[in-house]
Amino acid sequence: MADGFQDIIWLAGRVFIARGFVAEADEKGLDAVFSQCPYGDLTAEQKAAFKAAFSNAELRKIVEHWWATYDEIREAEGITTPSYWEP
Numbered sequence: 001m002a003d004g005f006q007d008i009i010w011l012a013g014r015v016f017i018a019r020g021f022v023a024e025a026d027e028k029g030l031d032a033v034f035s036q037c038p039y040g041d042l043t044a045e046q047k048a049a050f051k052a053a054f055s056n057a058e059l060r061k062i063v064e065h066w067w068a069t070y071d072e073i074r075e076a077e078g079i080t081t082p083s084y085w086e087p
Contacts, residue, residue: 003041004041004043005041005046006038006039006041007037007038007039007040007041007042007046008042008046008049008050010037010038010039011033011034011037011042011050012050015063016063016066019067022054022060022063025054030047030050030051030054034047034050
C-alpha cells in the first residue's frame, strides 16, 4: 500500500469520515489522537504537518463546509450510507 504514509492517510480520512473527530482532537489534544494511529508509521514531520493543517482556520472552515454540504446532500437523498459505515 502506501508504506510510511498509512497513519497520516488514516488521520486525514478521520477528518472527513468521523463527524466528531475534530471536536475529539480539540478536547483530547493531537498527541492523544496520534497515539491512536493504527499503523505505527507516523513521522515527526507528518505530525508537524498535520498539526499545522489542523490549526489552520481556513482549513478548519473547509471541513465545516464539507460536513454541512454532506448533510444537505444526504438530506436530499443524494448520498446513501452503506450499512457498514455510519458517520
